[in-house]
Amino acid sequence: MKMSDVAKMANVSPATVSRVLSNPDLVSKQTRDKVLEVIDKVNYQPHIVARQFRTKVTKTILAVVPDITSDFFSEVLRGIEHVAINEGYQVILGDTEHSLERESDYVNLLLQKQVDGMVLLTAKLEKERLEELAEHFPIVLACEYIDGLNVPTVSIDNISAARKATEHLIHLGHKQIAHICGPMNVILSRDRLRGFRQAMMSHDLDVDPSFIQEGGLTIESGYNQMTKLLALETPPTGVFVYNDEMAMGAIKAVKESGLQVPEDIAIVGFDNLKMSMVIEPHLTSIDQPKYDIGQKAMNLLVQMINKEQIKKRSFVMKDELIIRDSCGGKARSTMPPKASL
Amino acid sequence: MKMSDVAKMANVSPATVSRVLSNPDLVSKQTRDKVLEVIDKVNYQPHIVARQFRTKVTKTILAVVPDITSDFFSEVLRGIEHVAINEGYQVILGDTEHSLERESDYVNLLLQKQVDGMVLLTAKLEKERLEELAEHFPIVLACEYIDGLNVPTVSIDNISAARKATEHLIHLGHKQIAHICGPMNVILSRDRLRGFRQAMMSHDLDVDPSFIQEGGLTIESGYNQMTKLLALETPPTGVFVYNDEMAMGAIKAVKESGLQVPEDIAIVGFDNLKMSMVIEPHLTSIDQPKYDIGQKAMNLLVQMINKEQIKKRSFVMKDELIIRDSCGGKARSTMPPKASL
DNA sequence: AGAATAAATGTAATCGCTTTCGGTGCTGGT
């Protein structure tokens, strides 16, 4: 059943059918109703791929995420999807699992015109490659970023957030503070490390090189790095951990060593995942507006697709330190029926 | 830059270029190399939508999930995506957030020929509608199912798994056993409830109606239902909870009431999420092979797309009771460096 | 009323690829 069939049945030309479908005001109410009736009767569905082919717009975008399994990214994905639905876009999921190659493969969908644009939640690609791509296709970066890259980017200020987290520990009186950081080849890890260092420095606190432990991004990795820290002659009394998942591993490690959080060791995480409300003790963490980041990024992308000019390059969303129990100094929180998790 | 341009530059016909791209053996090595050289030189990328239009195959499938934010579904999504990549498929993500309407909307992508097939991780649609669709399009159901539906389905046996979980409690000596169940309008909830009842009955144990509490699917919901149970004159000594997320809420509730898990109340969950290894106490839970379910489902879908006959209707994967600490009766587990989480 | 303008519809080209069908030239068998 194609459009010309419908046209025949309604005694009009295919053009008219096309118009009632995508430009109804151009056709008189009478014939519009007639056509609609036929469409309804035969249950006609336009062949979207034919339309995409003809119009060169696919109404689908690509979302490239480093790890679909992570609570963090699935939240921003949801933000993306919501505005996608509102704007009539489909989203193709590209889970790279942190692989540069996979990221590179997905980017091909742009070149092949399978998608109208792309939001990248990871940025392992070379700056030049990305810049070149961005000249030809709508692209927005979210969460991660690349220095000096001329592509709209939405994220939080990781440096200041890390500083804030570290200073929380400092204000609580800690002096022996360690940092379990993420992989140094991702810029966010370097930023958070930098924020940590800035905070320490501005309070005249030394940072022992062995107090900086580079980890992966998993619970296990947090566990492992924490046990290294615990094995030190004088372990830290506070540690700022790259993200909540690793922080959970870290907490597990200190508990198993017979020590307590926060009494013996205070811990602050990053990302404010759902889990941080349920682990014992409840995790003090930096909240990123994950959903909003996704929304903002997707909104920017559709603006770009619509050729609207975007004045700013960088959109920084506001983060917030959520103080719970893992650093002490505050009453334990309970969970009211409608707790904001 | 289109195929005919490449053809001109290589002094061949467009047909030949097409052939070197998708049927290389049909063209002599000599001209093939010549064409390849031109393609490489001008960096030609075929217009995939044109190909999709012409061939009527999109090489993309639709994955409809009820909640992209859930650890459970993101794992099976990963399984799906892995075989999708292997088989050259893109996957469009459809997050319904448990809404029937959204589910129904996504199904339209099939009718409009935007995708070659669909795997459903939720089944709110009417049986008749789904059956009708399945006659015309490749569809496979995973995780959820519909009774008597003639559509390939991959899942675990929820009834026997629930029975197993409940019997674990029974064997530990519990007699006052409650069940916090999922929403009764989803079949999995009914199945797990049925398994619970079967186990109780076969051990001549009564189930007090107030020991069955229907919840939503969230941590809060688990928390709320558990507090109801705790408020009873004689609270249960063991409870089987619909899933791990709700179980976390439940654990939180008993802790806050001043009681302990498992000393005062034993809890067993379902799904074996990553989190269950990090919560205190570590959660005893039924493991579903999430990744395998996704893989299997997608493999079946590919077979169907390729018109291969599928003999079986129902593929049941094997689940496993993972015994940890939330029911007592076993030493606390630690986390070795390469723990299988 | 008739011309000028506006509204509604139809005609036909077109998007970029794949594929059927037929032609050309070569090989080898007799």
Add this chain to the structure above:
DNA sequence: ACCAGCACCGAAAGCGATTACATTTATTCT
């Protein structure tokens, strides 16, 4: 020397929609 068979390649149709342009019909204005 002839023909069958084969490997290779080109011509052209066609996938199903959109849209520029042409044409017809309705409306308004003088």
